Amino acid sequence: MADLKRFFKKTVTQEKPAKAPSVPEGLWVKCPECGEMVYKEDVVSHSYVCPKCGGYFRIKAKTRIRAVVDKDSFEEWFTGIENRNPLDYPGYPDKIKELKERTHLDEAVRIGKARLDGREVVIGAMDSRFLMASMGYVVGEKITRAFEEALRLRLPVILFCCSGGARMQEGMVSLMQMAKTSAAIKRHSKAGLLYVPVLTDPTTGGVTASFAMLGDVILAEPGALIGFAGPRVIQQTIGQKLPEGFQRAEFLVEHGIIDGIVPREQLRRTLSQIVRLHTEACGFDSFPAESPARKIETFGKKKRSKKSGDLSAWDRVLTARSSERPTSLEYIYSIFDDFLELHGDRAFRDDGAVVGGVAFLDGQPVTVIGVQKGRTTKENITRNFGMPSPEGYRKALRLMKQAEKFNRAVIAFIDTPGAFCGLEAEERGQGEAIARNLLEMSDLTVPVLSIVIGEGGSGGALALGVGNEVWMMENSTYTILSPEGFASILWKDSKRAPEAAQVMKVTAAELKELGIIERIIPEEHPAGEDNLDEISEYMKIRMKRFLGKYAGMPGEEIAGQRYERFRGM
Numbered sequence: 001m002a003d004l005k006r007f008f009k010k011t012v013t014q015e016k017p018a019k020a021p022s023v024p025e026g027l028w029v030k031c032p033e034c035g036e037m038v039y040k041e042d043v044v045s046h047s048y049v050c051p052k053c054g055g056y057f058r059i060k061a062k063t064r065i066r067a068v069v070d071k072d073s074f075e076e077w078f079t080g081i082e083n084r085n086p087l088d089y090p091g092y093p094d095k096i097k098e099l100k101e102r103t104h105l106d107e108a109v110r111i112g113k114a115r116l117d118g119r120e121v122v123i124g125a126m127d128s129r130f131l132m133a134s135m136g137y138v139v140g141e142k143i144t145r146a147f148e149e150a151l152r153l154r155l156p157v158i159l160f161c162c163s164g165g166a167r168m169q170e171g172m173v174s175l176m177q178m179a180k181t182s183a184a185i186k187r188h189s190k191a192g193l194l195y196v197p198v199l200t201d202p203t204t205g206g207v208t209a210s211f212a213m214l215g216d217v218i219l220a221e222p223g224a225l226i227g228f229a230g231p232r233v234i235q236q237t238i239g240q241k242l243p244e245g246f247q248r249a250e251f252l253v254e255h256g257i258i259d260g261i262v263p264r265e266q267l268r269r270t271l272s273q274i275v276r277l278h279t280e281a282c283g284f285d286s287f288p289a290e291s292p293a294r295k296i297e298t299f300g301k302k303k304r305s306k307k308s309g310d311l312s313a314w315d316r317v318l319t320a321r322s323s324e325r326p327t328s329l330e331y332i333y334s335i336f337d338d339f340l341e342l343h344g345d346r347a348f349r350d351d352g353a354v355v356g357g358v359a360f361l362d363g364q365p366v367t368v369i370g371v372q373k374g375r376t377t378k379e380n381i382t383r384n385f386g387m388p389s390p391e392g393y394r395k396a397l398r399l400m401k402q403a404e405k406f407n408r409a410v411i412a413f414i415d416t417p418g419a420f421c422g423l424e425a426e427e428r429g430q431g432e433a434i435a436r437n438l439l440e441m442s443d444l445t446v447p448v449l450s451i452v453i454g455e456g457g458s459g460g461a462l463a464l465g466v467g468n469e470v471w472m473m474e475n476s477t478y479t480i481l482s483p484e485g486f487a488s489i490l491w492k493d494s495k496r497a498p499e500a501a502q503v504m505k506v507t508a509a510e511l512k513e514l515g516i517i518e519r520i521i522p523e524e525h526p527a528g529e530d531n532l533d534e535i536s537e538y539m540k541i542r543m544k545r546f547l548g549k550y551a552g553m554p555g556e557e558i559a560g561q562r563y564e565r566f567r568g569m
């Protein structure tokens with residue numbers, strides 16, 4: 001929160017004029033942020049970012065596309081669609097004609113095909129110089145055709161959005177473009193194809209209520225104004241001053257609406273990474289059923305023969321809770337490559353207690369999710385001590401459904417004392433959120449692997465634990481409730497927790513014997529910074545083998561197997 005506040009100070013505030021000039025001809029240009037005159041060539045070579053203050057210049061559609069795609073690879077499509085004047089609005093055709101001549105634009109959006117690091121994509125960019133990139137018939141038509149053509153060619157779509165909204169001069173025909181573009185996106189999406197909108201300053205009105213918000217991954221530029229109703233309208237309606245940073249990109253991430261913010265200089269790299277993560281020989285199909293595991297096998301065997309100093313159940317409870325234990329993100333960074341964290345439940349808030357995104361497991365794209373604890377007080381506030389709220393479970397579910405769409409396996413790390421127990425969590429349906437995950441996870445058509453790495457606290461853990469297999473680390477625990485709670489409910493004495501831990505069968509070994517889990521990940525010494533690499537390597541090899549088992553298996557069979565697993569409990 002504090003970080004966010006500091007960031008807001010650096011970005012544009014509501015009081016700034018909404019208009020930022022695009023780069024005019026001439027040697028010097030005025031920065032829209034700091035107002036300084038800066039050398040145009042410096043601005044251009046800094047991706048149209050002010051070299052003095054970091055402020056963003058608005059850029060032309062052509063420049064946007066060129067900055068991202070491979071050199072000379074853009075081939076423009078759908079030009080020359082005739083404008084209509086359904087309201088016979090006086091002067092409208094002349095205005096369009098004049099704008100076309102002045103801007104050399106075909107309309108407010110450019111669409112075409114290009115290559116991004118060698119991969120073909122359909123790409124488009126809106127241009128605010130053309131009636132504030134408002135959406136009338138031609139814009140709607142071009143965007144619709146972009147998705148139809150991308151569907152035919154089975155290509156991903158990238159769209160740089162910026163718009164004042166629907167075009168008033170075309171009345172209801174403009175409004176209908178929202179439904180038309182959304183319908184085309186649905187067809188493209190149902191075919192398992194990727195769509196990434198990049199929201200730039202400003203993206204408002206009907207565009208945010210249609211194609212701008214319908215991406216698999218939604219990105220934004222720092223400080224971009226994004227909202228359905230404009231800030232001035234809201235202010236007038238409610239008669240209150242809006243908070244600083246309201247409707248800026250950072251605000252949208254915090255509120256769970258978009259996946260993340262990407263600085264302009266990193267857009268090309270990030271977009272390329274996203275396309276790669278979604279188009280690389282998808283899913284779990286290319287792992288051989290038998291991966292080499294000899295080296296780690298010894299490590300595992302040595303462990304089992306030693307039988308780890310016979311820690312008591314209570315010792316393991318304490319070990320599982322220890323702040324020395326590696327967290328989900330530490331395993332994620334250690335096991336996977338190119339982890340791209342995605343944020344938000346698209347509805348209410350980005351829950352810091354749940355992290356998730358897409359990454360490569362030895363070249364194979366997978367969806368990775370984890371309950372995240374903090375180590376310092378500050379981190380624990382952000383992470384809410386690893387206790388997810390409903391929006392955390394909903395974020396996880398959103399990412400799992402996305403995994404299913406793209407035929408990627410899901411790997412979930414569980415480490416939670418339990419779902420957050422609080423007023424707001426109940427207001428937003430904590431029980432419903434957990435139940436929904438159990439329901440939806442049960443028939444995901446991709447393999448799901450759940451691993452308890454620390455605490456597996458009750459329903460809050462199970463909400464990520466409906467796997468085809470569930471593994472536990474040797475010193476992790478999985479419980480119906482805390483031993484303290486158990487002791488206080490059954491024996492009216494929470495001090496008898498160590499005894500309760502013994503009775504409850506909470507350890508990996510006991511749960512494996514009960515058939516609740518499939519595998520124990522050995523810990524020669526309790527997991528910590530020193531053996532993180534070793535344990536990660538052990539997990540990685542087992543994960544690859546796990547995925548290998550599902551190579552070529554139809555989705556229904558994968559879901560069926562998961563059904564039987566829990567049916568037998």
Ligand SMILES: [Zn+2]
Nearest residue numbers: 031034050053
């Ligand atoms: Zn500046």
